[in-house]
Amino acid sequence: MGVRESQKQETRRKVLDAARDLFNEIGFDETTIRAVAERAGVSVGSVFTTFSSKAHLLSQVMEDRVDLLFHELQRVVPHLRGSTADRLCSIFAIHYEFETRRDKLFLAHVAAAFSPNLEEGVIPYGQNARFRGMILETLQSGVSRGDVCNSIDLDLALTSLMAAYGWNYRLAAQRRATAQEMSDLMDRQILLLFNGLKPR
Amino acid sequence: MNHVPMRVIAASTRPAKITRRALAKQQTREKVLLAARQLFTERGYEGATIRDIARAAGMSTGAVFASFADKSELFGDILTADHAALTEAMSDAAQGKTTVDSALMAMFKAGYDFHYPQLPLFAAGVAVSWTWTESSEQRNREAVRPIRDLILQQLRAGVERGELVERHDMRLVASTLWDTYVRSYRRAVFDGWSSDDLQTLLRDQVALILAGLRA
Structure with missing residues (x-):
């Protein structure tokens, strides 16, 4: 990597760290690009050479966090035992625990996903392909293990699980619910769905 | 919106003059709500200000605040x-x-x-x-x-x-x-x-x- 390239990478890292902290401390709406530049110790111009907008910045911050989360999951998932429903309960619980560590940041991400003018290059929450892939794989392995009915539309099951998962964050937004409370509700929803996913 | 009719009912037991005033107030509320609905639909929640809503309803910002505490x-x-x-x-x-x-x-x-x-x-x-x-x-x-x-x-x-x-x-x-x-x-x-x-x-x-x- 050339000097220029490595400088660019470092600026990018500094900007993303500053943005992540500011979004979580004061919220997305209150954070300005100027404040991000100031905290990162770079010029406003250099923020804009890397990121097209504040929404783009948020989206990148969240993508980086997904890397971190996947690192955690990759250590845990191979050790999961029990039924497919149990495994899914664990995977979703890990997500809730992870995201509530920086709850304000995550809620900013969710709120941005409902913004009427979503820009290009912004990945709304719940659309992360890796996460969806992981849940789908777990369902598929359930079919081969024999505790998920093989005639079930797995995409539909995936969509329903993801919808419940994402929607449960409302409890955090509106009642400051803990990760534990959201996981408890998710467990009950998973059991409800799995009653219909059982082989018959 | 449940408390609106309640207020009107309460007022109706008093002299007619107050009823008329309550009626006018009710009409103002409805005008504001109509304008607000239109603007929220066009611009979303953040995009529509109380000032815009007042203007669209043909009244002052103060008149809007007389009926609603905030946006x-x-x-x-x-x-x-x-x-x-x-x-x-x-x-x-x-x-x-x-x-x-x-x-x-x-x-x-x-x-x-x-x-x-x-x-x-x-x-x-x-x-x-x-x-x-x-x-x-x-x-x-x-x-x-x-x-x-x-x-x-x-x-x-x-x-x-x-x-x-x-x-x-x-x-x-x-x-x-x-x-x-x-x-x-x-x-x-x-x-x-x-x-x-x-x-x-x-x-x-x-x-x-x-x-x-x-x-």
């Missing part, structure tokens, strides 16, 4: 009125349906017929709900409760008819069904799905949720 109360009034109207439409739609699936889908169709034509307003409501205050959330929960109760009624009717078995907390099933309906609008907002597309997906999701409850 969130104004928006809350619109959502509450909509939920009341929707409850009625859904209740009518379920009349005479003889299976759980047909009753639920008729109700949700009434929902799509109601919300889809005012999609931007509905989306603004969902967006705001992630960040609103506890009192707004409380108010919204109260407004949605009759709709959940309608869904619950249909599930219980299904149990009585022997279509479903009460295997789960039916309240959880009812709220999961309603949440699934609300969530489905993401596809309309982001992916341009039609009302028919949404109904097709929802029908499958309802079937999946109910699969574990079938007798």
Whole structure:
């Protein structure tokens, strides 16, 4: 990597760290690009050479966090035992625990996903392909293990699980619910769905 | 909007002069609500200011504040009125349906017929709900409760008819069904799905949720 390239990478890292902290401390709406530049110790111009907008910045911050989360999951998932429903309960619980560590940041991400003018290059929450892939794989392995009915539309099951998962964050937004409370509700929803996913 | 008629009723027991004033106040409220609904639909919640709303209603900002404490109360009034109207439409739609699936889908169709034509307003409501205050959330929960109760009624009717078995907390099933309906609008907002597309997906999701409850 050339000097220029490595400088660019470092600026990018500094900007993303500053943005992540500011979004979580004061919220997305209150954070300005100027404040991000100031905290990162770079010029406003250099923020804009890397990121097209504040929404783009948020989206990148969240993508980086997904890397971190996947690192955690990759250590845990191979050790999961029990039924497919149990495994899914664990995977979703890990997500809730992870995201509530920086709850304000995550809620900013969710709120941005409902913004009427979503820009290009912004990945709304719940659309992360890796996460969806992981849940789908777990369902598929359930079919081969024999505790998920093989005639079930797995995409539909995936969509329903993801919808419940994402929607449960409302409890955090509106009642400051803990990760534990959201996981408890998710467990009950998973059991409800799995009653219909059982082989018959 | 429940407290509005209440205020008018209370006023009517007093001399006629106050009734007229109450009536004028009521008309002002309605004018503001109409203008606000239009602007929220066009620009979303953040995009419409009280000043814009006052201008569109043809009155001063002060006159708006005489009727509403702030923008969130104004928006809350619109959502509450909509939920009341929707409850009625859904209740009518379920009349005479003889299976759980047909009753639920008729109700949700009434929902799509109601919300889809005012999609931007509905989306603004969902967006705001992630960040609103506890009192707004409380108010919204109260407004949605009759709709959940309608869904619950249909599930219980299904149990009585022997279509479903009460295997789960039916309240959880009812709220999961309603949440699934609300969530489905993401596809309309982001992916341009039609009302028919949404109904097709929802029908499958309802079937999946109910699969574990079938007798």
